[in-house]
Amino acid sequence: MSAGESSPRRRPGGRTGRIRAQVLDAVRAELGERGFDGLSLDGVAARAGVHRATVYRRWRDVGGLLADLFAATGEDDWQPQDTGSLLGDLVALNRENVAALTEQPSIAAALIAASFRSEEAARGVRRLWEERYARCEVIVERAVARGEVPAGTDARRLLVAATAPLYHLLVLLRMPAEPGLAEDAARTAVVAASAGAFAGGSRDADG
């Protein structure tokens, strides 16, 4: 159950780093093509061209592979785009999200699906999302600095409002991505944020 804490963490580079990269690439590919049910240590080892014993020793089980995949994903240097406006930044973010959820196969969708099968994957999804929201807070800080939204705007609530409709429609309802989805959700959040919907905690809505 705690494979997430004991998963291998080694410096990138060198033979150990190369093997980890090969194995995690294979996990992504297997997950995308075959889904959680098709994921096995033997299949990953074969695809990665790494000895089975190595994979079993370092990652132990499918949960260990998933935990390390999430950890590695959180170690990247992704940053939200800085387009010069809140709307532009949120549209750019949402376009990246829509692209990740609709590519074939979608690793992002496969990881979310896996989170309903494995405790490690559920923890991994939550941590990765927390980490991504933290990196995206700068979008709201910039908007406050530009005077686009009130000081005290809750970055997390604004980011959830801007992005949740995509996940709702594409992942939970499994709808196709309609044109304008990324832009509409971003624009809604900007309108609400500009009107102070995410500032000052709960308050009465008055005109």
Next chain:
Amino acid sequence: MSAGESSPRRRPGGRTGRIRAQVLDAVRAELGERGFDGLSLDGVAARAGVHRATVYRRWRDVGGLLADLFAATGEDDWQPQDTGSLLGDLVALNRENVAALTEQPSIAAALIAASFRSEEAARGVRRLWEERYARCEVIVERAVARGEVPAGTDARRLLVAATAPLYHLLVLLRMPAEPGLAEDAARTAVVAASAGAFAGGSRDADG
């Protein structure tokens, strides 16, 4: 694969209706307690006190049970509350959603989880959501009639904006329900809707 279309649909009442009700109650209970992996026709038959052969003949497999459970859920007479204001209506709706997603065990959460395991469940979730959104459109119609939001406001987009954050936080991120979650998400949607965020995007002929 098409158990959804061929699942038993019989008039309520009578012996057939009673057996269906018993079986579907047992499916809900098993799903809530044991999840998708614990769901079996034998377990459902035993719990329902219905002969195994009957369950196998009418529902055929777990997918058939799930498809019929969704169909039955869509046959209820649920209607959104009419509180006299858009905010009140959306808060009431969101409080029902939060309650359904956080009760222990949560059948709603179990059905969403099952939708990542079974094509029948995925279709069932989508249909049920479509059906629920259609019933909730009256909330937006009333708000337009009261002049709270502009004519031409897209009911579906407003409803998704109001409800998606709950599913995002409670189902995908598996966060606990923070106080004010139902109210905040409703208020955000009202602020955006009042500012016209859901009107005029894709022009309808009505107006």
